[in-house]
Amino acid sequence: MKIFGLAGWSGSGKTSLLARLLPELTQGGRLVSTIKHAHHRFDVDQPGKDSYTHRQAGAYEVMVLSENRWALMHENREPTEPDLAQSVARMTDVDLVLVEGFKTYPHPKLEVHRSSLGKPFLYGGDRHIVAVASDTPMSPVKIPLLDLADTGAIAAFILDHCGLATASAEGAP
Secondary structure, three states, rough: OOOEEEEEEOOOHHHHHHHHHHHOOHHOOOOOOEEEEOOOOOOOOOOOOOOHHHHOOOEEEEEEEEOOEEEEEOOOOOOOOOOOOHHHHHHOOOOOOEEEOOOOOOOEEEEEEOOHEEEEEEEEHOOOOOEEEEOOOOOOOOOOOEEOOOOHHHHHHHHOOOOHHHHHHHHHH
């Protein structure tokens, strides 16, 4: 399973880019899953729902399923969160896992940079950032620079970097 990340400051457009990339990356039958790292507590279910009651009562895991989808919620009762490798190991085997967040984890990443935020670039301090997608032209750097608005070019870069570009071309009609 290939892993590729999107890293950037809050508000840089990581989620929007990921949503635009998924249709491009899944063309040709590629299976792509995502992991979103949250820096805060979150709930998938709601107070008053049975699954919420199960978790609050002490269930280690709660699965909710229907004919349309299923979700498995696991209560992390450890003092630290699982790392990315542990999380990916729990997922179904797919062609590509896109990771939003985990910006300090050592996997290949695209930095999503929006100049209007006034934040510094991350790529200089992270050797795992293999390209930058920005909304404004930048002075030359030693890694590829991509136009944040060019979803096709960004998808092509990710597929090429992960060795998945030729697999799609061979299977295409």
